[in-house]
Amino acid sequence: MDQPLVIVRDLRLQFRTYAGIVHALNGIDLEIYEQDMLGLVGETGCGKSMTGLSILGLVPRGGEIVSGSIRFRGEDLLTKPESYMQQVRGARIAMVFQDPATSLNPLFTVGQQLETVMQRHHPAAKNEMRDRALELLKVVELPDPARILDTYPHELSGGMKQRASIAIALSCGADLLIADEPTTDLDVTVQAQILDLLRRLRETQGIAILMITHDLSVVAETCQRVAVLYAGQVVESGPVDDVLFEAKHPYTRALLKASPKRSSRGQPLQAIPGTVPSGLQPLEGCSFAPRCPHAMEVCSQPPPRASVAPAHAVYCFLYTDAEGT
Amino acid sequence: MTMNHEETSRQAQSAWGARFLEYRLMWRALRRDRLAVISLAIILVFVLAAVFAPSLAPYPDQALGKANLSEKLDPPSATHLLGTDDLGRDVLSRILYGSRPSLSIGIFVVGLAMIIGTPLGAIAGYAGGWLDQAIMRITDIFLSFPALLLAIAISAALGASFFNAMLSITLTWWPWYTRLARAQAVSLKEQTFIEASRAIGVPGFTIIRRHIIPNVLTPALVQATMDIGSAVLMGSALSFVGLGVQLPRADWGNMLNVARLYFSDGPWFAIFPGLAILLIAMCFNLLGDGVRDVLDPQSRRTG
Amino acid sequence: MAKAEYIIRRLLLAFLVLVGVSIITFVIARMVPSDPVALYVGPRAKPEAREAARVKLGLDRPLHQQYLRYMGEVLSGDFGISVRSRRPIIDDLKVFLPATLELVLLSMIFTLVIGIPLGVLSAAFKDTWVDHFSRIFAVINVSMPVFWLALLLQLLFVRQLDLLPVGGRISRDIAILSPIEPVTGFYLVDTALAGNWSAFRDALRHLILPSIALASYAIGLSIRMTRATMVEVLQQKYITAAWAAGLTRRTVYFKLALKNAIVPTLMVLSLSFVWQVSGAMLVEIVFLWPGLGTYLVNAILTIDFPIVVSVALIVTVFYVFSNLFVDVLQAVIDPRVSLE
Numbered sequence: 001m002d003q004p005l006v007i008v009r010d011l012r013l014q015f016r017t018y019a020g021i022v023h024a025l026n027g028i029d030l031e032i033y034e035q036d037m038l039g040l041v042g043e044t045g046c047g048k049s050m051t052g053l054s055i056l057g058l059v060p061r062g063g064e065i066v067s068g069s070i071r072f073r074g075e076d077l078l079t080k081p082e083s084y085m086q087q088v089r090g091a092r093i094a095m096v097f098q099d100p101a102t103s104l105n106p107l108f109t110v111g112q113q114l115e116t117v118m119q120r121h122h123p124a125a126k127n128e129m130r131d132r133a134l135e136l137l138k139v140v141e142l143p144d145p146a147r148i149l150d151t152y153p154h155e156l157s158g159g160m161k162q163r164a165s166i167a168i169a170l171s172c173g174a175d176l177l178i179a180d181e182p183t184t185d186l187d188v189t190v191q192a193q194i195l196d197l198l199r200r201l202r203e204t205q206g207i208a209i210l211m212i213t214h215d216l217s218v219v220a221e222t223c224q225r226v227a228v229l230y231a232g233q234v235v236e237s238g239p240v241d242d243v244l245f246e247a248k249h250p251y252t253r254a255l256l257k258a259s260p261k262r263s264s265r266g267q268p269l270q271a272i273p274g275t276v277p278s279g280l281q282p283l284e285g286c287s288f289a290p291r292c293p294h295a296m297e298v299c300s301q302p303p304p305r306a307s308v309a310p311a312h313a314v315y316c317f318l319y320t321d322a323e324g325t
Numbered sequence: 326m327t328m329n330h331e332e333t334s335r336q337a338q339s340a341w342g343a344r345f346l347e348y349r350l351m352w353r354a355l356r357r358d359r360l361a362v363i364s365l366a367i368i369l370v371f372v373l374a375a376v377f378a379p380s381l382a383p384y385p386d387q388a389l390g391k392a393n394l395s396e397k398l399d400p401p402s403a404t405h406l407l408g409t410d411d412l413g414r415d416v417l418s419r420i421l422y423g424s425r426p427s428l429s430i431g432i433f434v435v436g437l438a439m440i441i442g443t444p445l446g447a448i449a450g451y452a453g454g455w456l457d458q459a460i461m462r463i464t465d466i467f468l469s470f471p472a473l474l475l476a477i478a479i480s481a482a483l484g485a486s487f488f489n490a491m492l493s494i495t496l497t498w499w500p501w502y503t504r505l506a507r508a509q510a511v512s513l514k515e516q517t518f519i520e521a522s523r524a525i526g527v528p529g530f531t532i533i534r535r536h537i538i539p540n541v542l543t544p545a546l547v548q549a550t551m552d553i554g555s556a557v558l559m560g561s562a563l564s565f566v567g568l569g570v571q572l573p574r575a576d577w578g579n580m581l582n583v584a585r586l587y588f589s590d591g592p593w594f595a596i597f598p599g600l601a602i603l604l605i606a607m608c609f610n611l612l613g614d615g616v617r618d619v620l621d622p623q624s625r626r627t628g
Numbered sequence: 629m630a631k632a633e634y635i636i637r638r639l640l641l642a643f644l645v646l647v648g649v650s651i652i653t654f655v656i657a658r659m660v661p662s663d664p665v666a667l668y669v670g671p672r673a674k675p676e677a678r679e680a681a682r683v684k685l686g687l688d689r690p691l692h693q694q695y696l697r698y699m700g701e702v703l704s705g706d707f708g709i710s711v712r713s714r715r716p717i718i719d720d721l722k723v724f725l726p727a728t729l730e731l732v733l734l735s736m737i738f739t740l741v742i743g744i745p746l747g748v749l750s751a752a753f754k755d756t757w758v759d760h761f762s763r764i765f766a767v768i769n770v771s772m773p774v775f776w777l778a779l780l781l782q783l784l785f786v787r788q789l790d791l792l793p794v795g796g797r798i799s800r801d802i803a804i805l806s807p808i809e810p811v812t813g814f815y816l817v818d819t820a821l822a823g824n825w826s827a828f829r830d831a832l833r834h835l836i837l838p839s840i841a842l843a844s845y846a847i848g849l850s851i852r853m854t855r856a857t858m859v860e861v862l863q864q865k866y867i868t869a870a871w872a873a874g875l876t877r878r879t880v881y882f883k884l885a886l887k888n889a890i891v892p893t894l895m896v897l898s899l900s901f902v903w904q905v906s907g908a909m910l911v912e913i914v915f916l917w918p919g920l921g922t923y924l925v926n927a928i929l930t931i932d933f934p935i936v937v938s939v940a941l942i943v944t945v946f947y948v949f950s951n952l953f954v955d956v957l958q959a960v961i962d963p964r965v966s967l968e
Binding site: 095103 | 870879961
Binding site: 462465466469470471472473474477478481554558561562565566567568578581584585588589592595596598599602603606607609610611 | 645648649652653767768770771772773774775776777779780782783787903905906907909910913914924925928929931936940943944947948951
């Protein structure tokens with residue numbers, strides 16, 4: 001495989017809150033390749049959205065990245081000044097959000113919002129930009145693009161709004177699209193259409209997509225690779241088929257067992273006992289250990305990365321031999 | 326919005342008890358806001374000064390009006406800490422005595438406006454229909470007058486006095502509370518526990534008294550705290566144009582009215598009463614901000 | 629079109645409110661416990677003269693007829709006669725109204741130029757010294773008695789620094805040497821139109837202090853309001869999306885966020901416009917400004933109720949129209965409004 005587009009190493013993110021310091025990310029390792037489709041999956045609060053925001057340097061107030069690196073085409077974004085990041089955002093890395101109703105500005109038309117972004121990174125003459133805008137709307141398969149340019153977000157349906165958001169994200173030729181739960185708030189049928197669209201765009205536009213979701217089935221249908229997140233750590237990563245059908249990490253296994261689609265009929269759903277840690281306690285060792293049925297003494301140490309198969313990695317002591325590989 | 330049975334029946338019981346508990350918790354949270362606490366402390370100082378003015382004022386008879394022409398317009402000195410006014414009277418004493426009408430007009434106006442306006446708005450919002458329309462039309466008409474202008478006009482029509490000033494300002498203020506209460510009542514009306522109460526057969530007025538008004542009270546109190554400062558300002562404005570407390574009785578506003586003519590000779594006479602008004606208004610505003618941040622979580626994120 | 633419908637509805641509502649307002653003004657003015665006839669003819673008039681005066685003033689008719697007659701006259705520009713001076717009120721209004729309006733308009737300009745940007749910056753730099761300074765500044769402005777501020781400004785700039793004139797609209801010298809041709813009644817406009825620059829400068833020097841004093845409350849209010857709405861807007865997802873698209877701070881704050889925050893701010897501004905018209909009364913007293921304020925206050929103290937009614941009516945009309953203006957503006961800016 002060629003050099004990854006994005007390499008995240010040991011990313012640690014903390015938030016200062018009234019209750020104390022919350023450890024949101026505890027050493028995230030990720031690779032995203034060109035034209036890759038990486039799924040970042042985990043329960044609510046595991047840090048998947050924060051990972052996406054960290055890549056763009058948009059960590060909310062009160063948050064601080066205390067260590068780690070995020071290399072985009074070799075450059076560590078965490079060392080770059082804000083002016084550099086403003087060039088990266090939108091033009092090299094773009095993002096679409098969960099609820100298109102709130103991520104589009106209600107007081108501007110779709111065309112105006114497209115134009116604002118294009119004007120920022122690739123300014124051109126008015127009619128040139130309008131033509132590009134029309135092209136973009138066609139690429140995201142919106143019907144009657146000329147009319148849509150002059151409509152306001154509240155006049156569009158959920159699916160159309162999301163397509164418009166995707167068009168805005170793609171307007172400046174980004175290499176990586178971070179999609180944070182892009183279909184969660186949409187109807188099921190529309191979900192399938194949008195996921196289809198994203199898959200197609202990957203090929204036609206040559207972009208890589210980081211698909212952040214809590215829904216394993218979305219990952220199974222659309223992604224090539226997947227990383228499973230628990231309490232701010234990657235516990236398992238690799239090709240989708242490998243991870244989902246030959247899950248190694250106890251959490252991944254439990255997650256799959258709890259999923260209605262993969263359980264057998266008539267059997268009760270197997271919930272995972274215990275609750276997700278609040279993040280207020282600093283992490284020592286494996287974050288899943290308190291709930292893991294296979295927890296051992298050594299799990300109080302940070303689990304090393306073990307290669308179970310080519311490109312399939314697990315962070316668990318169960319898979320390390322005596323030397324720790 | 327779905328609610329389970331437990332929550333519904335809990336809320337159907339009197340909301341007053343829940344309110345008092347809430348207020349105790351809120352008070353504890355308010356204590357953490359330093360600016361609000363300091364403001365409250367200063368306000369209390371003023372209130373105490375007003376109550377104990379006769380004991381605190383160095384020259385109580387001058388405060389009540391006795392002239393002292395030999396010491397006309399003296400600058401601040403050891404004998405007169407804030408100087409003397411155009412008739413030689415001690416400014417400090419007159420400010421202390423002046424705090425009585427100035428503060429009380431603020432408190433009474435807002436109190437009355439809340440007492441009149443809130444139930445009216447609650448009734449309008451809950452009842453709906455023609456009653457709602459009638460009350461709101463009257464409210465709108467009152468609101469379409471600039472408040473100060475209306476207060477001056479009514480005050481002049483009734484005759485210049487402290488009581489009339491208070492009355493006229495109250496008349497300009499009650500509509501705001503009616504509007505506020507009505508908006509709250511309208512949204513509360515839709516909630517499940519109200520429907521449950523109605524289904525049991527609880528009469529309208531009881532519902533209003535027991536459920537609507539306590540819930541409406543919170544935003545009203547937030548508004549009231551901030552309003553007291555504005556009411557004091559308006560009261561002093563009325564006195565300034567001669568329509569409030571009449572001389573020789575002291576009032577911050579009417580002191581400024583006279584001071585205007587003498588400020589080149591005696592600027593302290595103009596500065597201190599105005600400073601008092603500014604301080605009181607600021608404290609109520611800051612306190613109101615703090616109260617709003619604590620009591621009204623929706624607006625907590627803003628301001 | 630839904631938007632046009634909405635605007636028409638608002639216009640009708642405004643009209644109804646105006647009618648209600650005029651009735652109430654009329655009633656209140658009639659409540660004044662005094663005898664306008666006596667004021668008109670003097671204490672020693674004979675019964676016939678008094679009767680004649682009664683008829684002339686229209687006081688012999690039933691109340692509602694008096695009201696209709698009054699409204700008819702008003703709408704044709706006749707505001708009646710001052711009971712005290714026997715002068716047609718409309719003549720006084722032609723002088724005093726522009727004087728006050730000029731003051732208020734200049735102060736609104738100050739408010740917009742100072743208040744709104746400070747509010748935006750306060751929200752953008754939340755919790756930094758810029759924010760703290762703005763907020764303290766805003767609270768002081770909102771809590772300050774405007775007549776006191778006027779006095780202080782006079783104290784500082786007139787007595788101490790001797791930079792600016794103490795009051796009035798124009799200096800006596802200018803009034804004699806380069807008199808102003810009244811075209812609109814707005815001195816700044818009239819002098820500019822005539823190319824009378826020395827008078828223009830003089831008028832400006834007279835306008836500065838009173839309009840700053842008048843603007844203070846509105847500035848404080850708009851800083852607070854703009855900040856509050858901006859803070860809320862800046863937390864919205866569409867702003868995060870704007871950051872994610874790499875848009876600059878200037879674009880995000882002043883183009884995208886401000887448009888969403890502007891409507892509540894404009895509503896506050898319209899309210900403060902009214903406050904400024906009534907606050908102008910207080911400022912005019914201090915600065916000896918020959919405007920509606922002094923006119924009204926004198927009329928009240930001398931119980932000249934035709935004047936009181938006329939001025940109250942005019943001011944309230946302005947209020948209603950400025951509210952209407954904001955509603956319409958909101959409908960224009962926010963495409964979702966007409967759907968309500």
